[in-house]
Amino acid sequence: MEPNPSSAYDRRTRMRSTIALVLCALLAACKSASPAQPERGKPGTEFGDLFTGRTLRVDCQHVGNAETEHFALTGLRLEGPWPGSRTQLVDTLELGKYRFEVVEPSTQRVLFARGFCSIFGEWETTGEAKRQWGSFEESQRFPEPRAPVELVWRERLDDGSWVERHRAPIDPAGRFVDRAPLDTDAEVIGLIEHGHPSTKVDLLIVADAYPFTARAKFIADARRLVDALFDTQPFRRKRADFNVRLLYRPAAEAGLSNPRKDVWRSSRYGLSFNSFDVDRYVLALRDRALREDCAQAPYDALILLCNERKYGGGGIYNLWATVTADSEAAPYLFVHEFGHSFAGLADEYYSSAIAYEELTPPGSEPWEPNVTALLDPAQLKWRDLVAEGTPLPTPWDQAAYDAADLEYQARRKALLDAQAGEEQNEALMREVKQSSGAFLRAQPYYGKTGAFEGGAYMAKGLYRPSVDCIMFTRNPTWFCKVCERAVTQTIERFAK
Numbered sequence: 001m002e003p004n005p006s007s008a009y010d011r012r013t014r015m016r017s018t019i020a021l022v023l024c025a026l027l028a029a030c031k032s033a034s035p036a037q038p039e040r041g042k043p044g045t046e047f048g049d050l051f052t053g054r055t056l057r058v059d060c061q062h063v064g065n066a067e068t069e070h071f072a073l074t075g076l077r078l079e080g081p082w083p084g085s086r087t088q089l090v091d092t093l094e095l096g097k098y099r100f101e102v103v104e105p106s107t108q109r110v111l112f113a114r115g116f117c118s119i120f121g122e123w124e125t126t127g128e129a130k131r132q133w134g135s136f137e138e139s140q141r142f143p144e145p146r147a148p149v150e151l152v153w154r155e156r157l158d159d160g161s162w163v164e165r166h167r168a169p170i171d172p173a174g175r176f177v178d179r180a181p182l183d184t185d186a187e188v189i190g191l192i193e194h195g196h197p198s199t200k201v202d203l204l205i206v207a208d209a210y211p212f213t214a215r216a217k218f219i220a221d222a223r224r225l226v227d228a229l230f231d232t233q234p235f236r237r238k239r240a241d242f243n244v245r246l247l248y249r250p251a252a253e254a255g256l257s258n259p260r261k262d263v264w265r266s267s268r269y270g271l272s273f274n275s276f277d278v279d280r281y282v283l284a285l286r287d288r289a290l291r292e293d294c295a296q297a298p299y300d301a302l303i304l305l306c307n308e309r310k311y312g313g314g315g316i317y318n319l320w321a322t323v324t325a326d327s328e329a330a331p332y333l334f335v336h337e338f339g340h341s342f343a344g345l346a347d348e349y350y351s352s353a354i355a356y357e358e359l360t361p362p363g364s365e366p367w368e369p370n371v372t373a374l375l376d377p378a379q380l381k382w383r384d385l386v387a388e389g390t391p392l393p394t395p396w397d398q399a400a401y402d403a404a405d406l407e408y409q410a411r412r413k414a415l416l417d418a419q420a421g422e423e424q425n426e427a428l429m430r431e432v433k434q435s436s437g438a439f440l441r442a443q444p445y446y447g448k449t450g451a452f453e454g455g456a457y458m459a460k461g462l463y464r465p466s467v468d469c470i471m472f473t474r475n476p477t478w479f480c481k482v483c484e485r486a487v488t489q490t491i492e493r494f495a496k
Contacts, residue, residue, distance in 0.1 A: 047086040050111055051143035055079035056172055057291060058151060062120035062138045066129040069120065071138075071153050071166035076177040077291075082143040083197040083298030088493050089113075089143070095344035095367060096317050097121045099162060100140045101152040105169065111149065112142045115344070116318035119283055125356045126276055137287035145172050158364040186249040188297045189219065191226060193243055197298035200243045201494040204299035206290070208271050208322075209307040212250040221325040222246050222305060228331035229338065232470075233478060234488045241495035245297050256282065256308045256324070261419055268293075269304065271322060273312050276355035279416055280312040282322040290320075300494050301342050303334070309422055311429075315340025328426045332474050339471055343490045345483055346371045348455045348464040348472035351405045353413075360456060369486040370471060371456040374463045382465055382482045385449040394450025396443045396467050402459065404439070408432050429474065437475035440468040449481050 047053075057077040063070045089112045091099075096115030103110055119136045123129055140151075148171045154162040194200055205226070210218040230239050249268065257265045257272040260279060270285035284290055284304055294302065302320035306312075311327035315337035323334050339345040346368035360366050365373050372381060377392040386392065408428070415425055440446060446467050455464035455472075464472060466480030479487060 047089070047143070050146060051082065052146055052172075053082055054144040055082045055141055055295075056144040056177070057139050057141045057295075058168075058170070059137070059139045059288060059291075061135050062118055063133065063135045064120065064124065064129075065133045066124050069124065069155075069165065071168075073168055076170060076172075077295075078144065078177055078179045079141070079295040080182065081197075081298065083202050084143070084300055085494055085496055086198050088496050091115050091493070093344075093489060093493060095369070097156050097367070098165075099154040099156070100142075101154065102142050102145065103150040103152055105148060105150050111145065114140070114142075114318060116140075117316045117344075118319065119285070119316065122316070122356065123276065125359055127355070127357055128276075137285065139287055139291050141291075148172070156367060158361050160365065160367065182295050183292055184296060186247050186293045186296050189246040189248060191222065191244040191246055192239075194240050195243070197243065199495060201241055201491055202298045202300045203242060203244045204247055204294060204297050204302050205244065206247045206269075206294065206302060206304045207249065207251070207307070208267060208269055208284075208304050209251050209254050209256055209265065210248065211252070211254055211307075214254060214307055215248055215250070217307070218248055218305070219246060221307075225305070225323070225325070225331060225334040229335055231477070232335050234484050234491070238488065238491045238495075241491050243298075245299070247294060247297055249293055251307070254307050256306055256310070256312075258310065260416075271304065271306060273310065275314065278353055278355050280310075281355075282306065282312045282314050282324070284320060284322060301338075303338060303341075311422065311425065313337045317341060317344040327422065329429060329474055332470065332477075336470050339479070339483065339487065343483070343487045344368055345471050345486060346456045348469060350454045350457050350459045350462075351402070351409055353409075354457055356457060360458065360462060362461065366456060366462065368456065370465055370469075370480070370483050372451060372463050373461060374451050377451070380451060382449065382485075385465070385481050385485070386451075387448060390445065390448055390450045392451045393463060394445050394448070394452050394467075396445065396452050397439075398452075398454055398459075401436070401439060404435065433474050436473055437468075440473070440475065443467045 057079055058073060059075045061072045061074060063072055090110055091114045097117045098121060099113060099115050101110050102112040118138055123134050151168045151170060152164060153166040155165050157163055205222045207218045226244055229235050252266040255265050257263060259274045269290045271282055273282055275281040275283040304320055304322045306324045308324040309326040310324060311329055313323040313333050315321040317340060319341060321337035321341040323337055365375060374393060411428060449465050451463040452467050453463050455462045465482035468476055469480040469483055470476055471483055
């Protein structure tokens with residue numbers, strides 16, 4: 001019997017229909033299982049109407065002395081996709097000594113803005129800036145505009161108002177934008193992935209002083225310290241709002257330069273102890289090299305992790321934090337310095353050696369969210385967190401604390417002058433942590449929010465919100481309520 005062509009055709013048709021239905025079902029399942037991807041600068045969206053979806057970086061030199069300052073643009077660099085929020089484009093937190101704006105020329109509408117601090121902004125308050133000029137590499141990153149814009153740098157005055165310091169027109173389509181392929185010599189290692197960069201805080205931890213043989217150590221150090229960060233509130237509660245990646249580029253040698261001991265090391269990013277002639281202060285002075293390497297990964301915040309035993313680090317708001325990985329106090333330092341660089345938190349201690357000669361002029365209110373001049377207690381910026389009946393200023397035995405701290409500072413200086421090893425320094429820190437922790441826990445308003453005199457490098461005239469906090473001593477493993485709220489607000493600025 002001959003086959004029926006019509007029946008064969010029907011069978012083939014039914015088979016094709018079945019396959020098509022299965023494929024459609026699979027595609028639908030894949031789509032439902034995959035999160036929707038945000039627009040990448042697509043025209044027709046609010047973000048896409050203004051920006052291409054790429055990142056543009058402006059490099060400059062911040063130049064001047066204690067009396068004057070200038071911004072000298074040195075280049076424009078096209079980076080990869082914009083990693084930041086596509087909805088939170090104009091910073092409303094009003095933090096930082098400086099403010100960077102991207103402005104539409106015809107209307108002067110601010111399209112993008114970020115508060116920040118800088119190395120120059122700190123250096124100009126030192127004695128050296130009164131004697132000579134200084135020049136420091138800086139950069140700002142922002143979404144690449146679709147049309148020409150103006151870049152504006154503003155500085156905060158003592159009364160909190162802003163003054164324009166520099167304005168520069170740029171054409172993002174012009175021939176002066178460096179569009180060369182990005183370097184791929186560094187390795188990007190994913191540690192925590194919770195979503196698309198535009199809806200998460202993207203933390204990038206950069207290796208410094210980790211040679212080729214220390215790659216595994218870098219990853220282990222980063223994991224250990226990231227765990228410490230996410231053991232601390234509000235980071236523990238907000239963990240799902242973060243992506244964490246590592247950037248590894250083998251260093252020539254281990255360790256950091258330590259000028260006080262005549263120790264010199266090669267650092268790709270210019271890291272060294274004794275920045276501003278402060279023994280433990282570590283700054284990264286080669287911003288161009290750092291930004292070129294970091295452009296290989298999406299990031300909102302940077303921590304430079306140093307393969308070094310000596311205790312030290314630093315943190316500058318919306319710039320980066322530096323942390324030495326192998327000191328006993330590294331977990332504390334990692335959280336403390338990130339509090340500076342990420343949320344703009346001030347140091348609440350006031351007795352350690354610093355190079356700054358005046359950061360908060362008398363009669364002015366600090367911009368940092370966790371210190372105040374208490375010019376009007378009724379208008380205290382964290383008044384809503386103060387329990388009824390808590391006096392302002394809030395009493396604590398500052399005289400006894402200062403007497404004990406004065407003795408500690410003398411012993412610490414003696415160890416520094418004797419070029420003692422880290423074991424001796426850490427033994428002293430453990431002793432002080434034990435005694436000061438017990439002393440502060442015995443204060444009548446311990447654990448309460450108030451206004452405790454002493455903070456931001458000043459024993460008198462400035463106040464902190466809690467008698468103890470990660471930003472005050474190495475004792476607690478938590479932020480006070482005011483600092484915790486400031487960190488939460490910063491996380492929410494990025495994770496939207």
